[in-house]
Amino acid sequence: MGPKKILLAEDDLDDQELFFDFLIKRQDIDLLPIVDNGVALVDYLTGIHDVHAFPDLIILDQNMPLKNGIQTLQFLKTNARYTHIPVIIYSTYTDERLIHTCSALGASGVFAKPFTKEGYDNMINDFLKIIA
């Protein structure tokens, strides 16, 4: 099994940088180019013609312009081409309602954005468990 391809949609540049810094070091992960929002993510996926080039996991920030996490999740889970790809929502703030809504729409997990380096490591390990 080669490294897992992870696609992130995140509009915040600091968070893009943090994510990049933490994931780029890992041999078991192949970080695809980070997209700015849900619309850009859909464009990116539409442009993939080889099924093997699909990401193994999609991470969506909840608060994004144009198409937020939930809206993008809904699109992915109702489009036969993408339903097989596990999707994770991550957000600064998670509550029962967000978790409930995302699970109902078929998300594989809902994560709060970490506050520490260890938090990032744990979250990334949890991602890999989900797609193992």
Place this chain on the structure above:
Amino acid sequence: MIKRETIQTNKEDLEKELEELRHQLEEARETIEAIRTGQIDALVVQGTNGHQLYTLKNADQTYRFFIENMAEGAVTINTQGIVLYSNSRFAKMANRPLSKVIGFPFEEFISTDSLLFYKQLFEKSWQSECKGEVNLIDGGRPIPVQLSLSTIEIEKEISLSIILTDLTAQKNTQKQLRTNNEKLEEINLALELSNHDLHQFASIASHDLQEPLRKIHIFSSLMKDKENELAPELRKYLDKIVDSSGRMKNLIVDILNYSRLSANITRIESIDLNELVNEIHEDFELIIAEKKATMNVNELPVINAKRGQIRQVFQNIISNALKFSKPGEKPLIKISSKKISHKSFDAEENSTGLYCLIRIKDNGIGFDEKYVSNIFDLFERLHSKDKYEGTGIGLAIAKKIIEKHHGLITASSKAGNGAEFKIILPISQSQPEG
């Protein structure tokens, strides 16, 4: 012949007269019979000065008493609208002596703005009973009255009886009610607005405040990972940044938890409080071991409540008991419970009572009892945050949770002598409050 004819005529006249007298006598007999049996109370007889009213003495006295003493004005008017009778109450309403009422047109007492309406009522009332509101003039300001008009027929003479109900008090009450309702609406609106603001604030606190804070936290902790490269003075500053951002994170989380408690409690479940306290004991294992604390828990009841919230109440109070322990003394926390008959701190013990009283007592530094009403307020801190960490929200959350569960919470203490929290909770949330 002529004489005979005259006699004849006289005889016929006399017979006619006799017949009429007989008829009158018959009528009189019938009337007397009717009066005697109570079918008629009063008579109107054509006299030299027009119609005159004769009444049976007893009935007359009774009715007069009623009519003179009732709170309503009572007036009788004829077809021309002239007042034939008025009780003194009406004269008072019209602010005139009785002698200046009887014999005067009733219209004189109606204010000009209701005159047209009164005339319509007057016309209509001869056909059927009717009611309507008009203003009376008493010389000063108009008096709102309700008129009830109905015809009375006395010896083929029809007149109109009018009962006047003073609506001043009623109108004032209505006005007061309207003013109060308007005020209430204003207050409601203000309340809705402030509720909305609170939710807006919670939402902003949850996302917009937490986002930059998270970055301060994570970037400074990344710097801390490389603190060997920093000068000692800079390391100290960095520690302060990490501490402060950590404290602010706790504050935001606590505020959010507090504001989320406003929603109604759902998902009530059966909770064994013994189990719940055991779990909290495990959570605090480290600090209990560190402080060599003892938790002395008696048999606790099983109650119906929202588990997460009740857990938080116990957690906050036990955490305080451990936090505010006396330096150099082993903390001792005693938790006990009894069932009581009703929702009051001086209710008697009752094994089948619908409420339970839970006491959580510690031997810590306590607090001055003059602050007892403050300690459940948001952000209220009685001890400096340098010595005792915390956000000052814990007990406010505890109080809100207990109140949401239709319970009561109070605390007592003497500074330096430990604190005791008493909580009353209904055994079941479905029980009516009492």
